[in-house]
Structure formats: structure tokens, C-alpha cells
Amino acid sequence: MSRPSRGAPTTAPVTAQVAAGAVLLAAVLAVLAATTPAGALRLTGAAVTGAVAAALLVRATRRGGERTLGPAGLVTLGRGALAVAAVALVGLDGPGTVALVALAAVALALDGADGPVARRTGTVTAPGARFDMETDAFLLMVLSAHVAATTGHWWVTALGLLRYAFVAAGRVAPWLRGPLPPRYSAKVVAALQGVVLVVTAAGVLPAGAALAAVAVALAALVWSFGVSVAQLWRASERHPFDRRRACGALLTAVCLVLVAVVLVLPSDPVALAPAALLRLPVEAVLGAALLAVLPGRARAVVAAGLGVLLAALGLLKAADLGFRTVQGRRFDAVSDWALLGNAVEFVRGTAGAGAGTATAVLAVVAAVGLVVATAAAAVRLGTIASRHRRAVLGGAVLLGAAWLVTGPVAGASLVAGVPVAAADGVAETTYRAQQIPRTLGERRALAAQLAHDDVEVSDRLLSALRGKDVVVAFVESYGRTAQLAPETAPRITPVLARADDRLARAGFGVRSGVLTAPVSGGGSWLAHATLFSGVTVADQATHDRLTASGRATLPRLFRDAGWETAVVTPGTTREWPEAAFFGHQRVYASDDLGYAGPPFSWSPVPDQFALAAFSRLELDRPGRGPLFAMVTLTSSHAPWSPVPPLLDPAELGDGSVYAPYARGGRPYESIFSLGRATLREDYLTSLEYSLRSATGWLADRPRTGRDLVVVLLGDHEPGATVSGPGAGADVPVSVISRDPAVLAATDGWGWTPGLRPPPGATPWRMAEFRDRFLAAYSGPQPGR
Template sequence: MVDVDRQGGFAGWLAAAGILWLVLSLPAEPGALTGAAVAGIPLELPLLLLGLAACPQRLARVARVAVTLVLTASVVLKLADLGTGIAFRRLFNPVLDGPLLVAAWRLAEGALGVVPALAAGLAIVAALVLVAGLCWWATGRLVDRVPVGRRLAAGLLAAVCLGLVALDMSGAAGLPGGAKTSRWAVEHVSAALDARAELAAFRTEAARDPWAGATPGALLPGLAGIDVLVVFVESYGRSAIEAPLYAPTVMAALDDIGAALARQGLAARSGFLASPIVGGQSWLAHATLLSGLTIDSEGKYRALLGSPRRTLLHLGHKAGWRTAAVMPAITLAWPESDWFGYDRVLAARDLGYRGEPFGWVTMPDEYTLAVLERDLLSPPDRPPVMAAVALISSHAPWTPLPPLLPWEAIGDGRVYTMALRAGEPPEVVWRNEDRVRDQYRLALDYSLRSVGALATRPVARPRLLVVLGDHQPAAFVSGDVGGRDVPVHVIGPPDLLARLDGWGWTEGMAPARDAPVWPMDAFRDRFLAAFSKLGASG
């Protein structure tokens, strides 16, 4: 169909076709990153080749611009899919996931430093510019001076190819190569439309709250005078207690914490919650647990912030608790904190840390918990405290790691500087996936033992701790063990935990494999019902 001699020879035409082949064959799923991805000929390839060959000269430039833009955009979106697939095990949704780009930059900047992160970002931009340039060149080779007679024949064959693409997309035929890119594009459009409809339904659900009308006296009388701490342990998933690589270390930590609790006359109950996310976006899990609604996207999160829904902290404040957030990862303005119902926010700059940051991790968990106890729980003659705490030492990149210290030695955090400088940087550890997994194991052990130290400190006022993971780590770390489940532990005086007898949870710090798995959004209402007079848990 193409006069290859007049276009510079068959080699040039073949190179142009090869570029389009590679762009169309780029997979959008991490598991498809193999040589088999380019083994078949995409049905869209002959459609593009013939369609460009059939294009009249007066429309050639418009056609080339359109094809180049579409193909480059597909590469951008497929790379985004690969990123979210590796991190979160799902496709990228342009309607909901725009803020992830900012979060990814902050993580890279904190873990690698500004210059390496900027260099990586510029390299990605340069690669995309190269893709666009190659697509522009390739389309030029395919539309250049094709004889009119052959153009008409190419158009007819292009129409046949278009029919084959439509047939393959309908599922009526499993043709070799298939129209994978077209099916993928339709899937994204469908997901975007579904997201809009789902957001509308979510706003209706968020406008209703069975606890909003409860009187202060009906809210949590079973916890009157008790400090309540909800502690999120970053990337603490079910894989940590079931995957062979992590289970011995993590179970030993849980056993040690359980024994220390028993010596203090305390008890624990443990189970599992199904997180709405995996691999990242911890704030969505926090919002899910505290609001009692499933928040699995940034769109729902923003809709939640515009709703009248009441969080556990709102209701605690209404019942007489002084509410607080302890958020060492918050380094910028956090205006949405007002919506959550916090009387006080201790962000990174408010925690008084004078040591050096551990890369993205602004300060060690043990330091964060020591400040929590000193600033919020130690002052005399205060109302009970209800706080949400987000620990971050077990956040990627999991290196370098701080040592566990006696709390009296922590001070303002400068004591950690030597450990920071002795640890290996992420760019060294992340060259080997086995070393990354081992660092995750060590980081989780550190975070859990830090929480155990807080739970077993002598106290003048009783405390109830809800300790849970926010989400599973990325799939290459979890090994796909445990799905989206995260462990949850409730720690406190035995008489308080007796109110949870109907939950079916395991006594102690180690949840049984057959322990109930609740959706994370179910926890708020069941917790309120266990300690309140209003049985509105549903």
C-alpha cells in the first residue's frame, strides 16, 4: 500500500511501523512487563498504518498531530497505571488520582533528595518528549506522498481493520494480538464515568449519620475519664504476621508486647480490618476508620470534607474529650484538619524534633510517642484525651532506621543523628528487592515495639489504645499475602475490653488466622456502640 521507495526505502517504513508497534504494545499492568507483551501484533497497528497511508495530503498534518497526541497520552496513562499497579494494585483514575502526582513528588523528594528526585522527574519528561518525537517522525514516514490509487485501497482496508477492532472489543472474537490498547482505553473511560456516579452516591451516603443526633451523655459513657488513642502503624498489613519472611520477627514483637501488657495488668483483643487501599494513600484509611465511610479515592476524600459527616473525634469532643492529631508526616499546611474535629494538631513542626530527618520520615516513631505522652497525656488536671496518631517509621523507604532507646534518653531527638548517619541510604538498599523487604521487616519491628513501649508505660489515668495498620505494603513487599487486610489491636484494662466480648476477636496481641475481618469503615459504629448507650451501629 505504501510506496516505500519514494519514502526513503523499506527500512524507514519498517522503523516507523516498529515505533508504533512498541507504543501500542506497552503494557499497563506490572505483571505484563515481559517479552510476551510485544509478541502479537496489536489490531490497532494495521489500522493506524493503513489509516495514515489513506490520509489525503491536506489532512496529513492534522492526522499526525492527533495520532501523536493520542499515542503519547496513552504512554503517559500506561506509565501511571504501572505506577499505581505496583504501589496500589489498581489502575490510575484521572478523575480521582491527580493529587497522587504531588504525593509521589514529596515521597521521592524526601527519600532521595531534591536533586535526584528532580533529575528523575526530568528524565521521565525527556523520555515522554522522545516518545512524542518518535511518533511524530513515524507518522510522517507513513503519510508522505502515497499515490492516490493506493490511498483509496488503504482506506478500504483500514475500514476492514476498524471493523476487526470493534469485533475484538465486543468480545465476539479473540483475534491474534487483539485490540488491547483500545479495550484499555474504553476501560479507563468507563472507570471515569463510574467514578462520577459513585461520587454522587457517596455524597448522599455521607449526608446521613446515625450518630449525629446523639446527646453528649449517650456518647461513650463506657469510656468516661479514659484516654483513647487511635494509633495507625504505617504499612502494617496482614502479610506482616503471615508471610514467612516477616512473621517470625513480627510475631515475636507481638508476643513480647503481650507479655509486657500482662505484667501491667492490661489485656488486648485482636482482629482484622479490610483497608480500602493498599500500598499507599494512608490518609484515606485514616478517614475511613474515623468517619465510618469507605474512602478509597481522593475524590471521596474531598467529598467527605464537604459533608456533614461526624468523625469519631467529633463525637468524642461532643462527649467531653479533648481531641488531638499527632501527625509527624504533615510538613505543609493542613486546612482539612479543622473538619476532622481536632482541638489541637501536632504536625511535624509542632513536635519539637531537633534531630535530622530519616529521609522522608521526619522523625522516629518512638520520639513521636514520647512527645505525645509528654505534651498531651502528662499535664495534670486535664480532661481525657482522644487522639489520632499516625506513625511513619515503617513507611517506605524503610532505611535508615533508628534504634529503640530508653524514653528518658530521647530528649529533643538529636540523639538519633549518629544512627541516621550510620544507616545505609535508600539509593543503596533499593538496588536489591530482598534488602528492601528485610528493611521493611526491621522497620515494622521497630514501630510495633515503639507502640508497645507506650502501651506499657505506667500511667495515672487509664488508657485505651486502638492500634492498627493503615494498609498493606506494595505487592512486591507483601508478596500478595493477606489481600487488603490489616491487623487491629485494642489494648486496655480487662474490664473495658470485656465490652468487646461479642466481637469474636482473639484474646492477646496475635489475631488468629480465622479471626473476623471487618470492613475498616465498620469500626467507628461498632466501637461507638460498644461503649455508648445508643445502639446505632447497624
């Protein structure tokens, strides 16, 4: 409690008294470090809070002409040190809660001592009363935050925030800053808050009773503030409201939030949790210090430039979030721009041309708006920093030290993999600086690979498969986690076991292995291109270069060796010029299968119908030669609901029979709003349907004069929304045939019988499949 320097007992100067308070705080924090789970992050947070509070206290006494806090102020200073130390314990249970309750109880008890000391020593002053009141308010805020964190009822924080809301309102409504007459009821209500919060934190009362007591305390506090507002209203003849200051404060808050969110927002969807936003970005600390010392024009230019860089960081984070969600990888700043056009095409295909155009326009407007907004925000915050240069520089030094302690020293984090000491801008710049030359180098390597394809057509090409029909069937979103993950394997393993039995009864043998796809979560066409070309195609730019080259693909090699080629691609709804590059002679897109039924969410044609149409259009076509075909099964494509039942093949007709089963279709974007458990359940249901459709169709195929060989595989994992973090990119692959010689050709591959390879199966890169397949079924090629 501060006092005038004249006419009162001599005490130490303010700086010495504050230093003594700092020593007390350090001692208490040392004890907490040894006796509670409070780690480096919490202790550092308490230390920073204490330093800021000390600076504000010294500043206030200097502005008020006070040279000492006086004996009563020392008591209040001790209470403040205990309240600041309690910051390190917020949200902890066990020893942490015990320590917090003890500190709060002592601080509340001392609250009854500083007043009598001030009266007995004749040092009662308005600044001293203000110091006492702010200490009480801070302790209540700490206690309310702890109770809210431990109970999960965040409305409790209103007990600690009402005082600060009242002070903030006084900044724009000056009449709220008027003097208030002493009111005994206000003191009683203030004391009630502390007692109720301490009792609740201690866990003395049952949970329901404790929350009821907190609610009563909050109601009493609201009533008390309401009485104060009414008194001030009546005491003032005019009630001005500073709209300019209010708008300015709101705008500044928006600027701070925008800059902070861009800096601390994680770029990994797995880390998107509220606690992940509680980070200290070093770029904000250094940027504030820089803008505080620069002169006017230079400051504006630098601030605008930093704002543009900040917008670039935000856009790259947004791109990373999208790509990690859909494809399980980060955005490639060199190669992935073409996929933005694919995204627009996807929206047009699912929601209409107007929606696709609107989405593209909105994306451009949002990107430009972010650049303009962050540049303007940085300029405004830079101007404010220059007005408060000393405070900003002091705060930068303090927060810089806290960043070093919580980051490089302690490695603290609130969310696994997301350090509290953030340096996303530095990390992003470093990553992109390495990624760009790496991608360019990969492009050069790709050009060399495409220019030197040593596969040649000869009499031995695919000779082991002469006279047989060969089908490569991709099951959408069929990843290895479906077979191995504890949440999914119990559903998929029985389906595969029953399929193995059914195929065996039909005379088919199976050999299975694992491939590592180039993508995860999406980009099926990239996996298809990888399997057929023997080139890893992980992005659209590589795909475009591949399809513009003369690279030999499996379908084209089969065609050149005498097979007819066809592709069934129900998900294709527009022209597909790349079909000629791959060697597909006949293309059956969604409109070519004779399907008159409804779509099932994204999937235009149910898998069972697509396979039946393939049989009708190609396998059962009279007078044809041996066939190589690719079939893509789309029913297990996100959003995975609804899924039709398996129907009697004789009843399929033109597909109209599916109409009753397509109700409740979801838009694709629903996968970002539904819970993981719901999505996983829907995914498993759709995958069961696809697997049963494919294996049932094959088992029911009658024996003909031409053997049928099927390569059944997944294209990629379903994405982090279902497979979870760290799922990888492995997919199962099986060769299915009635001919023992076809299966024996895979003996050197290490593949195992059945549709489910063992958990320890060694994966190949998907790009290796073409050459291994050719070697197994053709023998060595000339020049190889």
C-alpha cells in the same frame, strides 16, 4: 535456487513451487504439533514467517523476470521450509531441541546438494546463489537464537545477525553492495557456523567447551566479514555514505519502536518483563491497514489523531503503573488528578522545593513531548504505509489472522496475564468508558451519604469510655501479609508473640480483627479519613469532598462528648487545615515534637521518640481532662532504611542521640530500583521496630488514675514492591485495654485475643469501624 526461464529444463512455475513448499512446511508443523511442546503461538509464528518469506521470494523472482526456481531451487526451497519450521522450536528443550537439531541437520546436509544440482542442470545463476545464501543466513539466525535462549548468553545471536547487519549497512554505503570474488575460506567459515551451532544446540559438548566453540566461530565470522569489507573497499574508487537514507531509516526505526512500546507496554508492574513486550497489538495491524488506503491529507489528519490517542494510552498506562506500584490500584481518570499535586508536594518535602518544581515541569514536558512524538511518528509511518500499500495490506491480513489464532482461539501468552494478542487500546477505552460514569455515580452516592449522617451527640455517646484516655495509633505500611505471608510471618509472628506476653504482664488485654483498607501501598491519610468518618475514601477527590462536609468523625465526636483531642503526625511538614474538620484541637507536626535529631530516610522522627514526645506533651500533662489522640508512626514508611535501634527512654533527650544511626539514608525512589528481597528485609526490620516501639511504650506506661485504651492498626499494605501481587488491602487492628469491660464490648465483633488475628478472620471494610465502635461503646443512638 532460481534460474532463467530460457535454455534450461522445464520445471513448474514459481507460484506452484512455493505452494509445494507451503505444503511441506504445513506437514512439518503438523508433525511438530504432535511430537513437541510447540503450542499455537510458536506454530503460528512459524506459519507467519513462512508466509512472509514466500511473499518475498515470489516478489524477488518477479522482479528478476524468473518464472521458475528450477530443480536446484526446489532443494533450497525444501531447506527453507525446514528452517522456517525450526522457528517454532526456538528455546524449547527436550523433544523440542531434538526436533530442532534434526531439522537443522537435514537442512545443512541439503546445503551440499543444491549446488551440484544447479551445476549439473546448467541452472547456476546469481539469483539462485542469493536464494541459497539467504536460506543459510536465516537458518543460522534461528539456531543462534535457540542457543542464546537455552544458554542465556545473548551475544550468541551475533552469529545470526551479522549477515543482516552487513546487508543493512549496504543500504547506506552502496560500495558494500559490490560483487565479491569467490573465496574458499568464506565457505569454510559459513559451514563452521552451522556445524558449531547444531552441536551446541544438541548438547554434545560440555557447556564451557560449547560456548568456547561458539566464540571461536563468531570470531571467524567477524574475520570473514572483515575480509569481505576490505575487498569491497579496495575494489571501489569511491566510498559514499548515504547519510539521508541512514537518518531516515533510523528515524523510522525510532517511530516504530515508540509506537510499538506504547501499544505493548503492560500497565501492571507485575507483568513488566522483557517477554511481555513480545506481543502483537491489533491496533497496529488495523491502523497500518487504514493509513495505507487513505489519501494524502486525510491520511495525515487521521494519523495525527491516532498518534494523540496513542499518547493518551501511553500516559494512562504510565499512570496505572505508578498507581498500581504505590497504591495497588489503577489510575482514576476522574478523581486522581489532585494526587499529582500531592506527588509534587511529596518531592518538595523530601528533596526540596526546587526539585518539586523541576519534577512538575519535567512531567509536563514529557507528557507534551509524548503527544507530539507519537503524532509525528504516526504521520511518518502512515506515509510509509501508503508507499507500500500492497505489502502493508497483505501483511495486515496475515498478522490479523495470526492475532485471531494466538488470541481468541489459543489465548497464548509468554507472561502470565499478558496475552500475546494485545488489544490494550481497545481494553483501555472500554475500561475508561465504564470507569468515568461509575466514578460519577459514586460521587453522587457520596454526596447523599455525606448529607445524611445520623450520628447525634447525646449523653449516651461513648459513655462506656467516660474517663478513659483513648489513643488510635496507625502503624505505617502494616498490612496483613506481614502476619501471613511465608516470607514475612517468621519475622513478625515472634515480635507479636513477645508483645502479647509483655502487654499481659503489664495488665493489658488485647482483641484483634481485620479491616480492609481503601488503599494499598500508599495514601495513609485516605485510610485515616476512612476509619474516622465511616466513608470509604479511596482517592483525593473523595477526601476533599469529605473534609468540606459536615460529616461527624470519631475525633470530633469524642471532642463533643467531653474529651480533649490531639494528633501526633510526624510526617506532616506543612499546614494541615483539614485538622479542624477531623476535630483535632492540638496538632503536633514534625516541628512540634522537640526533635533535634536526623531524619531516617522519609520518616522525620523515629517512632520511639514520637511516642515519648506524645507522653510528655499530652498524656503526662498535668491538669488535663480525658484525652482522645491519634498518633501516626512513620518509621515503617518506605524506603524502610535505615532504622534506628530501640534506645533507653531516659537517653532520648532532644533526639540528638540518633545521629550515629541515620547514615546511609535512601531516597524514596530507591524502592523502584532495589530487589524485592532487599526491600522486604528492610521493610521487616522497620516494621519490627515500629511494633516494638508501640507495644513497648504501652507496656511501660505506668498505671494512673485514668485508664488507657489503644486502638492499634495498620493503615495499608506496603505495596507490590514488598507484598507482591495479589496481596489485597487487609490490615490488622487491635483494641488494647486493662479494663475487661472495654474488651467485652467487642464480643459481638468476632475478634480474637492477641495481636495476631487468625488467618481465617473475616475482615470488615475500614469504613464500618466508626459506626461499630460507636455502637459498642455508646449504645443505640436516637433515630438509629
